[in-house]
Amino acid sequence: xxxxxxxxxxxxxxxxxxxxxxDHWQGHRRLTRKLIELFPEEHFYTFSIGGMRPCSELMMELxxxxxxxxxxxxxxxxxxxxxxxxxxSAKAPSTKAExxxxxxxxxxxxxxxxxxxxPERFQESDxxxxxxxxxxxxxxxxxxxxxxxxxxxAYVYLRALGIxxxxxxxxx
Amino acid sequence: xxxxxxxxxxxxxxxxxxxxxxDHWQGHRRLTRKLIELFPEEHFYTFSIGGMRPCSELMMELxxxxxxxxxxxxxxxxxxxxxxxxxxSAKAPSTKAExxxxxxxxxxxxxxxxxxxxPERFQESDxxxxxxxxxxxxxxxxxxxxxxxxxxxAYVYLRALGIxxxxxxxxx
Numbered sequence: 001x002x003x004x005x006x007x008x009x010x011x012x013x014x015x016x017x018x019x020x021x022x023d024h025w026q027g028h029r030r031l032t033r034k035l036i037e038l039f040p041e042e043h044f045y046t047f048s049i050g051g052m053r054p055c056s057e058l059m060m061e062l063x064x065x066x067x068x069x070x071x072x073x074x075x076x077x078x079x080x081x082x083x084x085x086x087x088x089s090a091k092a093p094s095t096k097a098e099x100x101x102x103x104x105x106x107x108x109x110x111x112x113x114x115x116x117x118x119p120e121r122f123q124e125s126d127x128x129x130x131x132x133x134x135x136x137x138x139x140x141x142x143x144x145x146x147x148x149x150x151x152x153x154a155y156v157y158l159r160a161l162g163i164x165x166x167x168x169x170x171x172x
Numbered sequence: 173x174x175x176x177x178x179x180x181x182x183x184x185x186x187x188x189x190x191x192x193x194x195d196h197w198q199g200h201r202r203l204t205r206k207l208i209e210l211f212p213e214e215h216f217y218t219f220s221i222g223g224m225r226p227c228s229e230l231m232m233e234l235x236x237x238x239x240x241x242x243x244x245x246x247x248x249x250x251x252x253x254x255x256x257x258x259x260x261s262a263k264a265p266s267t268k269a270e271x272x273x274x275x276x277x278x279x280x281x282x283x284x285x286x287x288x289x290x291p292e293r294f295q296e297s298d299x300x301x302x303x304x305x306x307x308x309x310x311x312x313x314x315x316x317x318x319x320x321x322x323x324x325x326a327y328v329y330l331r332a333l334g335i336x337x338x339x340x341x342x343x344x
Binding site for chain 1: 186187188189190192193196200221222223224291292294295304309310313314316317318320321322323324325327328329330331332333334340341
């Protein structure tokens with residue numbers, strides 16, 4: 001009954017800002033970065049459970065999606081800055097330090113492009129990476145959720161290695 | 173530069189609706205329900221990696237947070253319908269069927285209370301479960317992210333047991 005009193009317009013106003021959404025994503029990315037720092041380098045490229053990808057490949061998937069994904073959400077251009085299609089099978093650099101450098105470069109690129117997003121954009125339909133048709137807001141949620149999902153898996157790897165993961169709630 | 177041209181008001185309008193946010197959460201909950209259905213009953217209460225909680229306890233945490241959480245987000249009342257404070261150490265019922273029945277009851281309760289949420293509510297500050305001070309929108313994201321995080325961990329349990337988890341993207 002009560003929901004019938006609420007018009008669609010009332011229901012969509014002022015719930016969250018584009019800036020808050022990026023802050024939320026970057027908070028998750030700060031936590032994931034802590035996990036990479038904590039993950040033992042000797043296990044980063046090799047440790048696996050149940051035939052799953054090692055942590056390096058899970059993290060590389062997040063890197064190839066992050067900055068090109070943010071750019072695509074904002075502009076509708078789903079290619080990398082080098083004008084190459086995103087390569088989901090890209091291999092991680094051979095040291096954690098290089099992975100972290102890529103991570104930080106992605107952070108800067110995401111923060112640089114995000115302020116250009118038009119608020120109407122979130123309700124537009126677009127095919128993320130040219131493939132996954134969805135509303136932009138849902139593609140954004142997908143990118144964030146995909147990171148939380150794989151990072152949760154890397155938490156299990158850390159626990160299996162006897163290492164306490166960073167606190168899930170700490171996004172500082 | 174471009175972001176300076178965008179006022180705060182423009183930036184917050186019409187990005188996502190309360191209905192879309194609940195649809196998004198329930199999509200994740202449908203996926204988690206599939207995982208519970210797929211998880212072997214003989215391992216549900218006992219299988220663990222690295223000293224972590226078994227799947228039953230991870231799922232129980234999601235159940236105690238879901239409906240009381242949705243109610244709290246909507247109303248500011250962070251107690252259960254039985255007027256008890258949420259018990260994060262609540263034990264799972266002794267069969268998966270009972271867990272799934274609790275899950276479905278939660279789904280109904282969440283859908284019943286959600287249409288009453290005022291859109292301004294998402295930007296209000298409140299202490300989730302009386303403890304975790306945050307904007308309501310961020311508490312909502314926390315509940316969803318916490319589910320994705322623990323479900324991702326349960327995916328590793330399934331893989332370790334030699335079982336293919338449900339597709340992450342399938343929220344039907």
